[in-house]
Amino acid sequence: MDKPNLSAGCFLGVDGGGTKTAFVLTDAEGRELARHEGGSSYHIQIGFEALHTLLHDGVAAVLAEAGATPQDVIFAFFGLPAHGEDSQVQPFLDVIPEAVLGHQRYACGNDMICGWAGSLGGGDGINIVAGTGSIGYGERQGRSARGGGWGEVFSDEGSAYWIAVQGLNAFSRMADGRLPRGPLHEILTRELELASDLDICAFVYAKSAPQRDRIAALSRLVARAAARGDVAARRIFEEAGRELAAIVESIRKRLGYEPGETVDLSYSGGVFQGGEPILAPFRQQLLAHSPDYRLVEPRFTPAIGAALYAARLSGRRLRLPVDA
Template sequence: MALLSGTGPYFLGVDGGGTKTGFVLADEAGTIVASHQLGPSYYIQIGFDGLHELLAEGVGTVLAAVDASPEDVAYAFFGLPAYGEDSHAQAFLDVIPEAFLGHHRYRCGNDMICGWAGSLGGEDGINIVAGTGSIGYGERRGKSARGGGWGEIFSDEGSAHWVAVQGLNAFSRMGDGRLAKGPLYDVFMEAMELKVDLDICGAVFGREPPSRDKIAAMSQLVAKAVEAGDATARSIFERAGFELAAIVDAIRQQLDCPPDERMRVSYSGGMFRTGQLILDPFSRHLRALNPAYDIVEPLHAPGVGATLYAARLNRLALQPG
């Protein structure tokens, strides 16, 4: 947990995700006074009770760090994965924070907003998130739109989960001869300590259905295979870049942005920690779709973005220090 001294009232931001959840507390001057990180807040994976426990623990930890209480929170924003994608679940998600905050000075929304608010400082533009899952969100002249993020079974293209599944598929094809063996095969064999390649079925499925974050972590093996010179692995990242660019361009259309109008685009999520491996194909495909994109480095992390958005909901513009 990171800690700085500060005085309330505070703005609380929660950046949820399929692998980790960040809790950030900022004062009215925009100074980050406390932060904490816990595991996944994907309610489909951990359940409503698990989500309640995780959020209560994280909020309690950052408030305790500055000897504050929930009453000291001027406003909070909870960016939660899969929020807004199930009308029945949304009613439950919306009331969870009230139980430990004891007031209604908060709002829940999709975690895509955290990435956008952080990367672009809450200004017009589009942010693409490629973490465990993938999703994009943008705003232009008061209009907002999202793209992608339909879930890992039939969407989340370009995400860590998607890249890992493509890598596993390539491994299986290499294993039975449908695809010539390349370095990817050896990377998976060694990293997963497989005696024979079919052992990967037990390693992935085990006795329980594989968790979303466990599969997503295997994207690192695909990246390692690229470094080892595997052409199939590189083609997976090439397609990932294309898919992420397509999400951004779909959002641009929804925002009624004229073809020749400049549009800022930024990015967030663990996939972008691979650097140019994903940024190069993403940038190339995006500009092929429309040369009027300006790709900019993220200004702040999504957790900070959540505090910015919380302040905005309270009609205050923070300037993070």
């Protein structure tokens, strides 16, 4: 393997998220130089000052690991959650990287772009993200479209947060007799150390911890219950697959795919790491919409996708011969 050439400059990719933020630095040829992981970059949850600190520290860490400086960065892309969803807030988000880098060779966008660029290597197609929240994004012949991603209060269907909320609802129904008690009730009771069923209210409504991430983390317990055969939990994942497929289908239509035209579709986010419990109903629902979908495993991480997109915005194209 050739030695990375830092003297030719580098590209910085930042993939933000509700739970964690990944920083990746590649050389001008696309070879990874360094990576770093920080916490949530969801400004609605952590605030602008904390976001500035997170990005400053993350960029400093990844540059230091590679022995690079901000001036070595040819271009950077910062994919931030909720970017573009508040016209009054966006100008404040867009200037934070300038204070971090000391120059304007960067762009900001929604983190959905990172998932798409990484999963499909920047090629035409659609990517669906199901992490703490959910959102879809695709490009075809210069056109772009997004779907979902309206936030956890009334959207984010199929996300970890959504799955967790449905699981909590099922627990409450099991507790008061509206549903038969299954493994989900036992698992939540044990893992949350509930002395009584109603204690789950204290856990959910407590103000001592970030609500969104804390609730979303419960999706893993719902997945565990589904693996143990819990009927209600399995139905939640079936519905999650249906909702995620509906987001994808809406994007396919808006991108103008013709009948018979193959639609490359990939996915990213922690929910999909659960494997078949979510992928099986997702595939089934996609087929019900159209036979033209071709489900492909992600080629690269969203953070690498951010670096790919940074290079593209600078007018270059990274060569990434092997999956990252």
